[in-house]
Each structure stands twice: as C-alpha cells, then as structure tokens.
Amino acid sequence: MIPELETGGAERTTVDIAAALVAAGHRALVASAGGRLVTELEALGAKHITLPLATKSPWRIWRNAGTLARIVERERVDLLHARSRAPAWSTLIAARRTARPFVTTYHGIYKQTNALKGLYNSVMVRGDVVIANSRYTADLIAERHPFAADRLTVIHRGSDLGGLAPHAVSDARRNALRQAWGIAPETPVILNLARLTGWKGQTVLIDALARLASTNPDAAWTAILAGDDQGRRDYSQMLRARIAAAGLADRIRLPGHCADVAAALALADVSVVASTEPEAFGRAAVEAQAASVPIIATDLGGARETVLAPPEVTEEARTGWRVPAGDASALADALDEVLALDAGTRTDVTARALRHVSARFSREAMCGATLAIYDRLIDNCRAGSKHG
Structure with a gap:
C-alpha cells in the first residue's frame, strides 16, 4: 500500500x-x-x-x-x-x-x-x-x-547496482539523452537528480553554480537539474528566474522528470545531492557511486552512511564529498575540487565508492x-x- x-x-x-x-x-x-x-x-x-x-x-x-x-x-x-x-x-x-x-x-x-x-x-x-x-x-x-x-x-x-554501471548503458541511450538535454560533446556535466521542491536544495545548487562561474569563468560545464515539479509550478518558475538572474540560462537546464537515471549518470562528471533537510536514506547518492560518478552530498541524515568522507574516515577511505547544508560557497568549492580531479585520483575515489555501495546497498x-x-x-x- x-x-x-x-x-x-x-x-x-x-x-x-x-x-x-x-x-x-x-x-x-x-x-x-x-x-x-x-x-x-x-x-x-x-x-x-x-x-x-x-x-x-x-x-x-x-x-x-x-x-x-x-x-x-x-x-x-x-x-x-x-x-x-x-x-x-x-x-x-x-x-x-x-x-x-x-x-x-x-x-x-x-x-x-x-x-x-x-x-x-x-x-x-x-x-x-x-x-x-x-x-x-x-x-x-x-x-x-x-x-x-x-x-x-x-x-x-x-538499488539496481548492475544496471547503473557505465558499461550497462549503451551509447545510443547516452546519445539520446545528451541530445534531448542539449549537451555539447565533451562538456563536463554536473547532475542533480531530485524532484523540484524547496528542501531538495536546488536554489543552493544554483547559487553554488553562480559562484563557480564567477570564480572560474573559463571552465566549461553544463548543469542538469532533472526532476518533476509535481505541480509546484511556482517553485520551478522561481528556479528559472534565479538561473536567468545569475546569467546562467545557457548553462543550467531544468528538463523535468528523468526516466533513464542510468543514462543520466553515464553522462555526468559529478552528481550533487543538495538537500537542506535530512534525507532518510538518499538513493541518489548511492546510485551515483554505483555508476562510478563522484558524489557531493550535504552532510545530513542518511548521507553520513552512504557517502564516506573525512573526518569520519581518512582521505584514503573517501567515497565522496559532504558539505554543510545550505552552504553555497562550500558546495562551489567542492564542485571546483571534483571537476579538477586528475584521472588517477578520480578512479581511486570512484572505485572505493563502488565497493562501498556494492557491499551494503544492493x-x-x-x-x-x-x-x-x-x-x-x-x-x-x-x-x-x-x-x-
């Protein structure tokens, strides 16, 4: 029921x-x-x-x-x-x-x-x-x-961890979603998968992206805030107005509900959970790690079980990044750090993350x-x- x-x-x-x-x-x-x-x-x-x-x-x-x-x-x-x-x-x-x-x-x-x-x-x-x-x-x-x-x-x-693995997503699925979302090839993708409602923190993410664009104007990226507003039209319209006011209408997309989560994660270079209230569990954080995508989540609720990060674990045991809820500056810094990771460090983090979620959250x-x-x-x- x-x-x-x-x-x-x-x-x-x-x-x-x-x-x-x-x-x-x-x-x-x-x-x-x-x-x-x-x-x-x-x-x-x-x-x-x-x-x-x-x-x-x-x-x-x-x-x-x-x-x-x-x-x-x-x-x-x-x-x-x-x-x-x-x-x-x-x-x-x-x-x-x-x-x-x-x-x-x-x-x-x-x-x-x-x-x-x-x-x-x-x-x-x-x-x-x-x-x-x-x-x-x-x-x-x-x-x-x-x-x-x-x-x-x-x-x-x-979660269906096997279905989220990058090799489980065909090029056709990736390309179809890339085209639907209007993402240029080779452009880094910042992904937020959450229904459009205030406590999911889309406003914090938009503010963080505005800071990121201001401090590093030459960095190329596209942000996808994928989720259904479930009738909250005032909220989704407010988000679009906030994006426009930040001068980011060409870099942040609100495409609505995403039916192919695995393909979305296959396109992503970093996934963000920006919730301003505790998540009871936080499926999006687990699914990003299963898809070998670096995850940044707010330091609340279930994220402390699903995303391992200092000071609770050592840097060598990190599976993602956790930032204070509602802190756009901290989120911008984390995004800057993750997008600048060298290939070896990125692989180490995502491999640990995959082992972590495979052992606990299948x-x-x-x-x-x-x-x-x-x-x-x-x-x-x-x-x-x-x-x-």
Whole structure:
C-alpha cells in the first residue's frame, strides 16, 4: 500500500519488492492511486489495484480500510505492507480485521511538531515489524517511539547496482539523452537528480553554480537539474528566474522528470545531492557511486552512511564529498575540487565508492532481507492459527 506510483524511493522500492515476490513464485498486489510506474509494475507480473490511498480524509481512510479488508479476504492475501502514513492507517485497520501480519517501512523523516502529528506519524511504528531504511531513520524512530524498539529493523534501500554501471548503458541511450538535454560533446556535466521542491536544495545548487562561474569563468560545464515539479509550478518558475538572474540560462537546464537515471549518470562528471533537510536514506547518492560518478552530498541524515568522507574516515577511505547544508560557497568549492580531479585520483575515489555501495546497498540484499521478514511473519501467523 502506497499513496501513488509516480516517482521516488518508496515507489521504486515498492516495484522492486513486487518483482522479487513474483520471481520467488508469489503473487504481488500493490494498491495505490496509480501513476507512471503502474505499467512497469504490471509488466513485471504484479497486480495493481487502484484505490484513493493518497487521501488524508479520515472518512476516506476508514472506507479504504473496509475495501482493503475485502480485498485481503477475496485475494487470500497473507501479509500487508504499508509505505506511507495515510495508507498505513487504512492498512492497520484492515490487518486487524483480517488477522493478517502488518509491516511498515519508514521511508521519510516525518515532521513531528506536536502531539497530534506524533499520533498521526505513530501508525508507521505499529507494524509487527517496522523497517527503517537507514540507521539514521532507525535512531529517529527509537527516539520518538521507544515502544517500537523491539520491532525495529534496518534494511537499507537497495538499488539496481548492475544496471547503473557505465558499461550497462549503451551509447545510443547516452546519445539520446545528451541530445534531448542539449549537451555539447565533451562538456563536463554536473547532475542533480531530485524532484523540484524547496528542501531538495536546488536554489543552493544554483547559487553554488553562480559562484563557480564567477570564480572560474573559463571552465566549461553544463548543469542538469532533472526532476518533476509535481505541480509546484511556482517553485520551478522561481528556479528559472534565479538561473536567468545569475546569467546562467545557457548553462543550467531544468528538463523535468528523468526516466533513464542510468543514462543520466553515464553522462555526468559529478552528481550533487543538495538537500537542506535530512534525507532518510538518499538513493541518489548511492546510485551515483554505483555508476562510478563522484558524489557531493550535504552532510545530513542518511548521507553520513552512504557517502564516506573525512573526518569520519581518512582521505584514503573517501567515497565522496559532504558539505554543510545550505552552504553555497562550500558546495562551489567542492564542485571546483571534483571537476579538477586528475584521472588517477578520480578512479581511486570512484572505485572505493563502488565497493562501498556494492557491499551494503544492493537491491538483492534489500529484497532478500524483506522477503525473509515476510516468510517469518507468515509462518508465525500460520503456526498461531493452527495452535488456536
């Protein structure tokens, strides 16, 4: 259960787990309000059920719970897994009505400014197992909801590391995207893959790029800020105005949603995560390292697990660069340093980064750990039913 299947880490994980279930010989049903990933989901052999799970209306949440309970019985569903708060409330009710195991995954750092918000968020820790997508997220859950500590486990977000490798991307894919984005051959590419919203830090990156252009006007580069504004037109228009005011309209592109992340990374000379608030995990940072692209990320949240950098590790163990959030000057300096790396140093850093993410953040490891939880909960439920 997830609000929509448009784009994002939770949505991609939903598709990955559904594919793993089908590959293991199970049936996978996904309920959401729909979106661009539905076609891919169904092509993998999963079934999509359209429900208005994005709603926060108490009445709709209650109605969705009844619908889910009927689906569980009709389809003989063994286990329910929710990946967002509003659907989780419906799922919790349905799971209790049908006596099915209930799993939640805490994908985000939900704001918790008052007791009512805390109650709303608490549904994400009411599962029989609560999955945190990073150690950072797990620590936050334990601090906010101590009662859930014994049901909490960390499963890092996994990516298709093999599909991100440079050799996995054909010249045709690279060239098609280069042409679509209007990037001249041999021009260094600075890439930011993130939906267009304020906390993702696009304004900080634009300011950093303006500084970079000012301090090193002869350096050639093109910056791609690829992401969907998801209806936030005022924000995307503000970004374009900021780019124009900096005199960088010919060097910074906002092409919208990127469907071929691997090809985008294959074009990139450096990838930037500029978020101004903590990322619960930070898939973009992992995917850049898997693609052998130097990564610069803000020193917040999950990035401290995914991007190794001094002072936590030695210079010889560095897998990327971390800069203070919101600091355009520091980001500009890091960009200048990365773009000036000699070939040997660049290769050393990216090779370490690839080893780092391959050992910890593969899609196979994530799916295997998740399906093991499913098996355990289902076995326990069946054993309890027999004893009852």
